[in-house]
Amino acid sequence: MTIRLVSPEGRVHEPRAPLAPAVPDLAGLRLAVLDNGKPHAGRLMTEIARRIAARTDAELALVVAKGTAATPAEPEILQQLEVADLVLTGSAD
Amino acid sequence: MTVLEVVDESPETLAAWMDAQGWGDGLPVVAPTEARVDAMLAAWGGDADEVVAVLAPRDGEATPRAIAANAVMAGCGPDVLPVLVAAVRALGHEEVNLRGVQATTHPVAPLLVVHGDAVARHGFNPGLGTFGPGNRANATVGRALRFVLLHVGGGRPGEGDASTQGQPSKYTYCIAEHAAASPWGAYHHARGLDAPSAVTVHCGENPHNFHDMESETPEPILAKAASAMATLGVNNAPISQGEWFVVLCPEHAATIAGRGWTRRDVQQFLYDTARLPAGRLRAAFAGRVWPEWMEATHDDALVPMTESVDNISVLVAGGAGKHSCVVPSWGMTRSVTVPVDYPSDAR
Helix, strand or coil, rough: CCCCEEEEEECCCEECCCCCCCCCCCCCCCEEEEEECCHHHHHHHHHHHHHHHHHCCCCCEEECCCCCCCCCCCCHHHHHHHHEEECCCCCCC | CCCCCCCCCCCHHHHHHHHHHHHCCCCCCCCCCCHHHHHHHHHHHCCCCCCCCCECCCCCCCHHHHHHHHHHHHHCCCCCCHHHHHHHHHHCCHHHHHHHHCCCCCCEEEEEEEEEEEHHHHHEEEEEECCCCCCCHHHHHHHHHHHHHHCCCCCCCCECCHHHHHHHHCCCEECCHHHHCCCCCHHHHHCCCCCEEEEEEECCCCCEEEECCCCCCCHHHHHHHHHHHHCCEEEEEECCCEEEEECCCCCHHHHHHHHCCCHHHHHHHHHHCCCCEEHHHHHHCCCCCCHHHHHHHCCEEEEEECCCCCHHEECCCCCCCEEEEEEEEECCCCCEEEECCCCCHHC
């Protein structure tokens, strides 16, 4: 005999947007850095983006910062990022 | 509705089952059997599958059924689901910024405050030791809310929750307002909510105690509260929109109100007194979220530990004795107060 238990997780809501497909080759693409506001995040990610660009023939096209790490990027920041093919972000402390 | 099966309800079986799923807070749980969950939903009386809120970062749908499963696991009695549904509804408000609350490296946990008729109806303890152990409603409702954040919201340490150290209030963090001992009436009424029962969520740190055993006037008591607030060790220092909850014990509140002070007077005194030199704050925090008028101050100016007097909330809870506390904010979040609805009462 078994006992039936109700899952405490509930259903996952419909995704707000699909994930972008992986990029197989960076050559010729425009990279951007979204500084998420964490200390040194912009410096670290910009250096990483420079190295990626040097290795792959991509171009570091833009570095922008959002207002704070604790809230989503502002619409005008997202609009600026539209020029990029690939955005680096997400570094923590 | 997902249903899982176990061979029995022994603590060992349940612990292994929880471990296998990656669920729980590490303490023993009650098995969320269909019978127990159904009993809680029957007492609730509303739509069991209404999406009360979508909880980040997992984007899980918090329905009364899912909330009830967590409540059973946390050890709640079958009657408290309306309080939990209200609490989850409050956490779903955009201004709470639950994605940030759940995911940050800060130890933030939502403090749940129960107001009005719900306090006596469910047996919450608004008195001696309200923040502490010994009362089923306080302990289990706070724990159930954490379970909802873990399981529905996906705020598991190391996954959806990046908190560097965590804090004890991530286990359970629920108190009840002692409105009968408040000289200023119930807190939710002061926020303009005319409901018999309500809950408030304030996402912040553990409470910071202050005591004053001897003062007979408001200023020395509240100067200690202000001292506890004026520190570099809180997010309110670099994030000026951060709120403060000041939970006064009944004796402190009586002494303060006995000199004719209103709730607003308390807020204003703390706004005026809890201050640090702007230059000291600037030296400590290169990254600040301050309004222009605070940034424009010279280094010697004393700036408040929150940018508005309205960001200081005052309520009464606790029992005999002269200990009160302040609860700092995570910062990029706003407290929310909502009514507690009882669909079963309307039938």
